Structures are given as structure tokens and as C-alpha cells.
Amino acid sequence: MTRKTALSRRPPLARVLLLGAATLTFSSQGAHAQAMPEPLYVKAGHVMLDPAVGTFETDKTLVVQDGKVTGIVDGFAVPAGAHVIDLRDRWVLPGLIDSHVHLTSDVEEGSGRTLSAAAQAMNGIGKAQIMLNQGFTTVADLNGEAEAVFALRDAVDEGLVMGPHILAAGAAIAAHGGHGDVNGQRREVVLALRSPSVCSGADDCRRATREMIMMGADLVKVAVTGGVLSNTNAGLGQQLTDAEIAAVVDAAHHMGRRVTAHAHGADGIEAFLRAGGDSIEHGTFIDAEGVRMLQKTDRYFIPTLLVGEIITRKAKAPGPGGMSPAQREKALAVGPKMIDAARRVHAAGARIAFGTDVVSNGPETANAREFVLLTQAGLSPLEAIRTATVNGADHLGLSAQAGALTPGHDADLIAVSANPLQDVSILQKVSFVMKTGHVVRD
Ligand SMILES: [Zn+2]
Structure with missing residues (x-):
């Protein structure tokens, strides 16, 4: 789960490439450029x-x-x-550490599913540069076309392109027909575009988790509940069964990977924490029991307030605004509630890590706007800074390298x-x- 683990997987060929012209162009940005002899x-x-x-x-x-x-x-x-x-x-x-980004696609541009994996990786190069230039030196990519995201991560690690240190989950483990599947398309299209991370039944979800790790996942993302931007009116409650969630958590932990959950509904949040999962993304409808479980298990909560603000603004904008009716209804249910969830979790003293769920350089959508929103949820500026430094490093298992x-x-x-x-x-x-x-x- 550490970067060291990820690096040990790299083929030696890429190191040879670094000795070529790429070194001249990119060595000043690369994580593995030649060590400086002088301090x-x-x-x-x-x-x-x-x-x-x-x-x-x-x-x-x-x-x-x-x-x-x-x-x-x-x-x-x-x-x-x-x-x-x-x-x-x-x-x-x-x-800074953003524990929830999507480098190869983002909320402003849709899922990007119609692009080839190569095009998505290219998209990610630009996003990675934006993130790094804004001061985010480490990010966790929590869902994207697996081949694209892993290739981007590896290219940054090898110094071939500029970007933050990336921990990548690949594609989220998700229920067939649920948040994370290809919804709203004819069946032939769904079958062609569906990720191997989509599953039904505990055994199949264990298979999906192992397959993502085999492809290169540093950590595992699982969509335990419905989500806003999937084009289906399947709600925001628990979608994977308790047994499926337990299988994902178990399979990931047996291969040394942490598991973080996309979760809006209280039922999914609690099922995931009961299964031993490591952290909660969004957590919009967390209730008193969920907050108590977070504290008791000492798990991190990642409020993603910036995406809440963005989807609320988009859903309220006149005209179609790029959202389907199903997406708009869920956006209006979720967006305005996120800050309240963060406020309750913080007031209870549970641990919070910084995650935006976006990558953007627009003035109103820059990732660091999350700091302002966290203070609106009751965190002091120092507490907000901790979410993106020491807490983020601890949450991602990087305390020895990052956050201080x-x-x-x-x-x-x-x-x-x-x-x-x-x-x-x-x-x-x-x-x-x-x-x-x-x-x-x-
Ligand atoms: Zn996300």
C-alpha cells in the first residue's frame, strides 16, 4: 500500500527509458530523477x-x-x-494531500466513459499537472478506467510526466446496475463498456477486488451505496449486500490494501464499518449511529464538500445543465446535505481527511476551496490544514513520507x-x- 510497494512492481525497462531524452525534459519534475549530490x-x-x-x-x-x-x-x-x-x-x-480525486475524468466533464483508455490517460496528464501546480503533491485517485489510471500513476512515478504522487484504486468495485456500472445505455453498450470491477454475489465481488489489485490497485474503492452521477434512479441507499461488502473488505485486507467506501445512505455506511472497512467517502446521510461507529472504529471520514457545492450549483442551474433527470434529483438530495454531515462528524470528534472528488482549475472549483468549506463546517483553519496533511497521510498509510x-x-x-x-x-x-x-x- 505504500509507494515503495507500488514501485517494486515497476518493470526495469522504464528505468532504462529515463536515461534517454525523457530525462532531459522531465528530470526536474520526476519523482525518480537523479539524486542531487549536493544538499x-x-x-x-x-x-x-x-x-x-x-x-x-x-x-x-x-x-x-x-x-x-x-x-x-x-x-x-x-x-x-x-x-x-x-x-x-x-x-x-x-x-497538500487530496484523498479523493478522479484524474482521468471529473464531475465537470462527465464520466469520460466514451473515451478510449488512452484518451483518458492523456486527459489525466493535464489534470495531474493542474493538481501539482495547485500544491497537491499527493493524491488518491478513487475511480477511473483502470488501465488509464494505473498507466498515469506509473508514468508519474517514472518521471515521464509531471504530477503528484498518485495512489490509485483503478475502477470502483460496484454492484451490477448500481453506482459504478454503465447505466442508461442499451445492453450491448453496457456489456462492451462494463468494468471488471462490477460484481454480483460475495464470490464475484471478491473476484472483482482481486482483479483490481492484480491490475495494479494501491487501495480499493467500493461503491456500497447509490451515487449522484450514475444515470439511474436506483436511490442513494445500500446497493451491495452485507455479504458482498464483507467479501470486498476481506479480499482487500488479505492483499494488504485499504478499502475506502463511496457511501451516502446511513445503511451502507454502517454495513461497511461493521465489515471492517477503512474509511467513508461523502457520508452524506450518516446518522448518530454511523458517527458513533466512526469514532469507535477510529476510521476516517472524507466529506467531499467541494463536489457537493458543484453538483448543487449544476442541479439548480436553469436548463438541462449536463445532468439527466435522475442525476439532478439525486444531486439536489445530496449536495446541500454534505456540509451538515461534516459538521456533525467533526463536532463528535471523529477523524476527517481532505477529499474533493474533483480536479479543476476554475476559480470556483479549485480543489483548495475545500479548505474554506471545511471551515464552514466548523473546522478551524488548522484543523482544515491537518485534514490535507497529517490526517491525509495517516489515512493513506503514508505518514512516514508525507504530511509533515x-x-x-x-x-x-x-x-x-x-x-x-x-x-x-x-x-x-x-x-x-x-x-x-x-x-x-x-
Ligand atoms: Zn468520487
Whole structure:
């Protein structure tokens, strides 16, 4: 489940390719470009080394070598001739983590199912660059055409294209005819486009889970309830049976993968947590029992408030607005309720990780708008920052690499021009991005 695990799968051929022309073009962005022999010194006027502590320390220099933070020193004295990045007028934080994106398709553009896998992967290259430029140095892709998403992840890992570290689920495990299947098409089309991740019966859902892992899933996504953007009026309650959900969780855990659930209805949320699942995406209709179970099991809740805001706006817009009647009805049921769910989960003290369910660079849909929405749900700016740093890393099993800048962590960092603890919306205007020691945006 760690990036290391994912990397060990890579064929040696790709490393050979890196020695070719691609190195010249992309090495400054690649996660595995040649290690720098000399340390790099990042002078930070204000730096939040560990969001779990949550304070900005002033006038520190971060020593970066081999893509990692190797030391923190007081003040700005560096050896003569050293390679220096000057962020003395900025607020520096760990790179952000969005635990719920769709790089090869998104809510603004529909499912993209009619595109070839190759075209979807190409689509993802642009989205990956946008995410990284906005300061998201690690993302979890939670549903897409499996071949496209895995190819994109691997290309970023090999330094062939620019993007954040990607953990990829491939296609979501889902019920035949449910959220995640190809709905609203004639049968021949459905059969041609249907993902191998769609299943019926516990054995078949175990098969689907194993097949996604075989294809390359770092983690498993399962759609346990209906969803807004599937073109069917099948509701928002539990769709996979208790036995099917248990089989998915069991199969994933036996292969060392975490499982996260798309879940709106309270019945699906509770069935998934009872089955030992790891985290809840959306969680729109979570009830008191669901919140109690979240706390008791210490699982993460990913509120995806940004997609809630976007689908509400789309559903209320006059005219068809790109939504079918079935989608519009569900969007109006879900969108306005998401912030209330986040408010109740946060008030109860359950753990929250940052996830948007979108990838966009429009001013009203930039992923970092989620920070503002989280504060509207009652989180302090620091609590909101934690969801996208230490909590996100913990949720994805990446605490040793990501989410903090204390020595030993990857040199994934961002900078903004004002204190985000005073105005968290400044995170929508990230002005500097470094990924594994390489400057991506300056
Ligand atoms: Zn999603």
C-alpha cells in the first residue's frame, strides 16, 4: 500500500527509458530523477514543520537531499556556494494531500466513459499537472478506467510526466446496475463498456477486488451505496449486500490494501464499518449511529464538500445543465446535505481527511476551496490544514513520507504569501511547489 510497494512492481525497462531524452525534459519534475549530490537549502520565513503540532516557526532553513528533508537549522546561514531556495517572505507548509480525486475524468466533464483508455490517460496528464501546480503533491485517485489510471500513476512515478504522487484504486468495485456500472445505455453498450470491477454475489465481488489489485490497485474503492452521477434512479441507499461488502473488505485486507467506501445512505455506511472497512467517502446521510461507529472504529471520514457545492450549483442551474433527470434529483438530495454531515462528524470528534472528488482549475472549483468549506463546517483553519496533511497521510498509510516536513519526510512542500491560519483561503493561491526536492512551481 505504500509507494515503495507500488514501485517494486515497476518493470526495469522504464528505468532504462529515463536515461534517454525523457530525462532531459522531465528530470526536474520526476519523482525518480537523479539524486542531487549536493544538499539544497530552503530558507523559510515561516514554516509549519508538523501540522499535528500546528505552529509556524520563524526563520528556519530546511536541508533537502535525495528528495527528503534531512535537517532543520535555525536562521539562514548556509555554506558558501550552496543551492538556495529563498522563501523568507512566505509561509511554508507540507505539500497538500487530496484523498479523493478522479484524474482521468471529473464531475465537470462527465464520466469520460466514451473515451478510449488512452484518451483518458492523456486527459489525466493535464489534470495531474493542474493538481501539482495547485500544491497537491499527493493524491488518491478513487475511480477511473483502470488501465488509464494505473498507466498515469506509473508514468508519474517514472518521471515521464509531471504530477503528484498518485495512489490509485483503478475502477470502483460496484454492484451490477448500481453506482459504478454503465447505466442508461442499451445492453450491448453496457456489456462492451462494463468494468471488471462490477460484481454480483460475495464470490464475484471478491473476484472483482482481486482483479483490481492484480491490475495494479494501491487501495480499493467500493461503491456500497447509490451515487449522484450514475444515470439511474436506483436511490442513494445500500446497493451491495452485507455479504458482498464483507467479501470486498476481506479480499482487500488479505492483499494488504485499504478499502475506502463511496457511501451516502446511513445503511451502507454502517454495513461497511461493521465489515471492517477503512474509511467513508461523502457520508452524506450518516446518522448518530454511523458517527458513533466512526469514532469507535477510529476510521476516517472524507466529506467531499467541494463536489457537493458543484453538483448543487449544476442541479439548480436553469436548463438541462449536463445532468439527466435522475442525476439532478439525486444531486439536489445530496449536495446541500454534505456540509451538515461534516459538521456533525467533526463536532463528535471523529477523524476527517481532505477529499474533493474533483480536479479543476476554475476559480470556483479549485480543489483548495475545500479548505474554506471545511471551515464552514466548523473546522478551524488548522484543523482544515491537518485534514490535507497529517490526517491525509495517516489515512493513506503514508505518514512516514508525507504530511509533515520533519527530517525523514519527502521534501514535498508548498508556500503561500500570507498566514493560512488567519485566512485559509490563501491556500487557493499557492505560489511555490516542491515535490521530492524538485521545484515544480516558483
Ligand atoms: Zn468520487
